[in-house]
Amino acid sequence: DVQMTQSPSSLSASVGDRVTITCRASKGVRNDLGWYQQKPGKAPKRLIYAASNLQSGVPSRFSGSGSGTEFTLTISSLQPEDFATYYCLQHNSYPLTFGGGTKVEIK
């Protein structure tokens, strides 16, 4: 199985801050990676697909980068509605595996 190590597990930030979340894969997954946002009581919503492509309708302050084993989700200027938990998911090989999640909280 490909292990996805996501860091940090939580962070506190202020509105307007730049936030970076990282996922590292235990072996290369090419660019077969997505980033998801989950708010309490809601299903996850995909923000980024194929590592760096912005999902339609997602604000441009979200961006993704990386390939192979290291991936990054960046929020350029954190907004109040961005406080949530974020997950990465690799779909290069079975079983699909998620990162452990990053909870973004208000400082």
Add this chain to the structure above:
Amino acid sequence: QVQLQESGPGLVKPSETLSLTCTVSGDSISNYYWSWIRQPAGKGLEWIGIVSTSGGTYYNPSLKSRVTMSVDTSKNQCSLRLSSVTAADSAIYYCATGFSKDVDYWGQGTLVTVSS
């Protein structure tokens, strides 16, 4: 845009079989691959497995011996069965889909509690 709705019993007894259905609207089920994903309360996401409309399946090895997934194209539904459940199987269960192995659209999720 495809929409997904999970349904099934919210309470299952230990050792019994959990059965859930995902009803698809807005597009043909044949255009997608269908995953089930679960999330225990306060925890992260676990991918359970995937089924294609050709009938091909892949299950997470951690659950493989207990999982069956299928697709009914005539009803535009997919289903999940998980046998011999224990309290550790209590979770929100999501139906999700994408054009290949990736996961794009999600259902709202359904809470399943395993308890006598």
